[in-house]
Amino acid sequence: MAMMKTVIRRLGLAAAAAGVLVLAAPIAPPALARGPDSVADLAEGLIDSVVNISTSQTVAGSRGVPLPEVPDGSPFQEFFDDFFNRQQQQPDSTPRKVQSLGSGFVIDASGIIITNNHVIEGADEITANFNDGTKLKATVLGHDSKTDLAVLKVEPAKPLKALKFGDxxxxxxxxxxxxxxxxxxxxxxxxxxxxxxxxxxxxxxxxxxxxxxxxxxxxxxxxxxxxxxxxxxxxxxxxxxxxxxxxxxxxxxxxxxxxxxxxxxxxxxGETRRGWLGVRIQQVTDEIAESLGLGQARGALVAGVTEDGPAAAAGIQPGDVIVSFAGRPVVQMRDLPRLVADAEIGKAVEVVVVRKGAEVTLKTTPGRLEENDEAAAAASSTPPAEPAKPADLKVLGMTLVDMTPALRTQYGIAQAVNGVVVTAVEPGSSAADNGIEAGNVIVEVAQETVGTLEDVQKPIEARQKEGGKLVPVLVANKDGDFRYVALRLGN
The missing domain is CATH 2.40.10.10 (Trypsin-like serine proteases)
Structure with a gap:
């Protein structure tokens, strides 16, 4: 509408300046894209393939009377509080049926229906209600909570009208x-x-x-x-x-x-079979991108690699930034889990990583993700305490000391975690801003593994001589969960 007013105003000004009498006439609006005039034909051809899903579930009974909301200080507040407290003291454990409704659609004429997992989760009975009034009992072929999808099967008397997936x-x-x-x-x-x-x-x-x-x-x-x-x-x-x-x-x-x-x-x-790479990843922030020489923030930063996993076998290392997987770009961290999950298990794919500023192409063969697998924390024995106090180094807003059995015991650091130990963090420092705390372990500095305080100093001094403002640091907590941070030089 703003565009139309501008056009009309300009026409009026031009006519007046020329001293010509112009009769009012309809002015065609500018050609703009618009929505369809009607979707009636489209809807009519599709609606018979869409079903209503009704479910019932048996749950432990209760009186099920909701507590009404009343303003604080209301004269009814005391009455309701007293009444519902008495109700809660008299539970009714009689099982009862709970009904719920949802939607679904046919994708195979033989009777395959798609719906959400949360629509049918925990249901004792599932019924598909069709547009023509037909009601068919449905069974669950499989469901997936992570994508909230479920596949149902009905037994129709005649072939159903199926829908097609688009791109x-x-x-x-x-x-x-x-x-x-x-x-x-x-x-x-x-x-x-x-x-x-x-x-x-x-x-x-x-x-x-x-x-x-x-x-x-x-x-x-x-x-x-x-x-x-x-x-x-x-x-x-x-x-x-x-x-x-x-x-x-x-x-x-x-x-x-x-x-x-x-x-x-x-x-x-009847279940999902997702690909697995065996890496722990984190988002590449602008600060981390600068510290790694990436330019713009992109990809998924590898903070840890599972021993004996597909990534380890391919040579992927902590500090690598994965920017492409199976020929598809990894624009941000959350792209990678989807690409890996969709990968064919056992089939080799190319992975492009940025390592110390240069792109490296590797080949990996995704394994199968076991949904209930979790990395087990390494067990550690309790060694005797050492009386000697180790030397420390104050750098990047942290106080660091070499790892000792006593410190490992004091902070509960897992045996698999190696590096130098953070014993104090300066408030307001870059380290504090990045959530580093006493008991954390510095594992790498500038993508160089550190085992002593001297190992920490060398890459920092080198980065300072280059005029760098940030340095990437790999930090582990006591349980061995790794993450990268970009710390400001000069703290």
């Missing part, structure tokens, strides 16, 4: 999308909006990569499809941000690019 990587911010689902149990409901953003991380899991849309998504839409204007499923609606529980135009969908591989594995194996 979510081709989506652009501003593209039109359409959602169909079961909001608040109302049945097949169509809403339209645009792609508001891509690659959203909402801190729901390690593989967050959501499509954000302003198409109305409400409770009950979970598990329903998000379509492009070609009628392809490019997302599975899974979450909203809302203080009220209703749509405020911020909804999130799992992109098809993330879902396709997970769905295939759930159908074939």
């Amino acid at each position: 979510s990587e081709k989506l652009r911010v501003g593209d039109w999308v359409m959602a169909i689902g079961n909001p608040f149990g109302l049945g097949g409901t169509v809403t339209v909006g645009i792609v508001s953003a891509r690659n959203r991380d909402i801190n729901s899991g390690p593989y967050d990569n959501f499509i954000q849309t302003d198409a109305a998504i409400n409770r009950g839409n979970s598990g329903g499809p998000l379509f492009n204007m070609d009628g392809e499923v490019i997302g599975i609606n899974t979450a909203i941000i809302s203080p009220s529980g209703g749509s405020i135009g911020i909804g999130f969908a799992v992109p098809s690019s993330s879902a396709i591989n997970v769905v295939a594995q759930l159908r074939e194996f």
Whole structure:
């Protein structure tokens, strides 16, 4: 509208200056892209493939009377407090059925349905309700909590109408999308909006990569499809941000690019089989990028490598910055877990790392991620204490001493952790700002392994002579969890 007013104003000024009488006439608006006139035909062809998912679950009974909210000081507050305290003293343990509703969609005419894991999690009975009134019992073929996806199977009397996945990587911010689902149990409901953003991380899991849309998504839409204007499923609606529980135009969908591989594995194996590299990584900040000579912040910084893991076998080292995996760029840290998870287990891929300012190409063969595996902390025996006080070094805002059995015992440092020990940190220093504390261990300075105080001094002095302002330091806590920090020189 602002553009139209500007055009009209300019035409008026030009006509008056020429002294010519101009009759008022309709002025064509500028050619602007607009949304579709109607999605009726598109919706009509898709809605029969979208189902309402109803579940029931048996839970331990309770009186289930919610405590009402009353203002502090209200004359009813004492009454309600007394009443509900009595209720809590008289629990009712009779089991009861809890119902819930969600959405899903057919991807195979034989009866394969996709929905969200949280829609069916813990359910005793699952029913798929179709647009024509058909109700079919569903069984779970597989589910994955990390991507919030589940695959169901029904036994239809005749082939179902299946939907196709589209390529979510081709989506652009501003593209039109359409959602169909079961909001608040109302049945097949169509809403339209645009792609508001891509690659959203909402801190729901390690593989967050959501499509954000302003198409109305409400409770009950979970598990329903998000379509492009070609009628392809490019997302599975899974979450909203809302203080009220209703749509405020911020909804999130799992992109098809993330879902396709997970769905295939759930159908074939009943579980996910993700790739595993065996590295501990951290975000590359601007300060760390400068200290490593990277230029701009990019990639995933390797803070630790699992012994005997695929990364170790490939020669990946702590301090490497992984910038490419299997031919795809690693723009930021959270890109790498998704790329590794999608990698084919047992098939060699190229990994490009930046090591001491130069790119190095390596080959690694991803293993299989065991979801319940955790690195075990190294056991340590208790050696006798040493009476002698070791010499110390004050540098970069820290007081450092050589590792001794006594210090290892004092701070509970695992036997696998080696380096020099931090015994004090100067308040307000760069070390303090980066969360270094007494009991931490300095493992590397300027990507050089340190075992003594002299090992710490040499790379710092070299960096100062080069005119550097920051130096990368690898720090370990007592349990052997590593991370890089960039410390200012001159502290």
